[in-house]
Amino acid sequence: MSDHAANKPLKFIVDFGPLIVFFVAYKMAGLMSATLALIIATVLALGIGYAATRRVALMPLITAVVVVIFGGLTLWLQDKTFIKMKPTIVQGIFALILFGGLLFKRPTLQYVMSDALKLTDTGWRQLTLRFALFFTFMAVLNEIVWRNVSEDLWIDFKVFGIFGLTILFTLSQMPLMKRHMIEPADQG
Known part of the structure; x- marks a missing residue:
């Protein structure tokens, strides 16, 4: 096995x-318990x-920091707004990082x-531009959803929804990736 x-x-x-722990905890004990979980x-x-790897990837690290801050605010202030804004903040940060990279030609x-x-x-x-625009769209979409639907539907x-849309978007980028793929022989 490799x-x-x-x-x-x-x-x-x-x-x-x-995410699985959050969903199960929400179904069993509500949003505050799910936030702590x-x-x-x-x-x-x-x-x-x-x-396992002796390194921390940037995206999970950003997500963890936002989860701890906004989840902590949710629990401390007993205000569900903060945890509902967490996806908006994470997606917005990802978009800003990607747009910033493009701005600096990296x-x-x-x-x-x-x-x-x-x-x-x-x-x-x-691909970076498309993902930056996608993350921007997802941040806006989360704001629309959590402000206009029930808590159960937002969960x-x-x-x-976020996972499914991300998978669909990524799959829709396959033609771009195939068109610009560097073959192993082309690398040397």
Whole structure:
């Protein structure tokens, strides 16, 4: 079994474990308990990921910091608004990082994904711009959803909607990625 294959279950736990814990805790005990469970699960997942790889990826780190801050504010002030804004803040930060990278002519997405994907410079710029626009859209969408639907519906959107839309968006970028893919022979 390769290292990459061995890390897939760990990556799944680190990436999706906190979200699963949040959803189950919400169904069992409500949003405040789910928020506490999310904070604990996120910190644990970050620690497990670090223990296994001896590094912390930027996106999970940003997410963890925002979870701890906004989850902590939710619990401390007993105000659900903060945890509902968390996806907006995370998506907004990702968008700003990507737009900033483009502004400084350093497509940030390339640094995050270059181990898994080899693209031309044009491909990286286009993909980074598209993801920056997508994260901006998702931040706005979360604001619209949490302010206009029931808490139960927002939870479903947070757990399933954001994930589903992200998968669909990523899949829709496959033609761009294929068009700008650098083949192994082209790299040398």
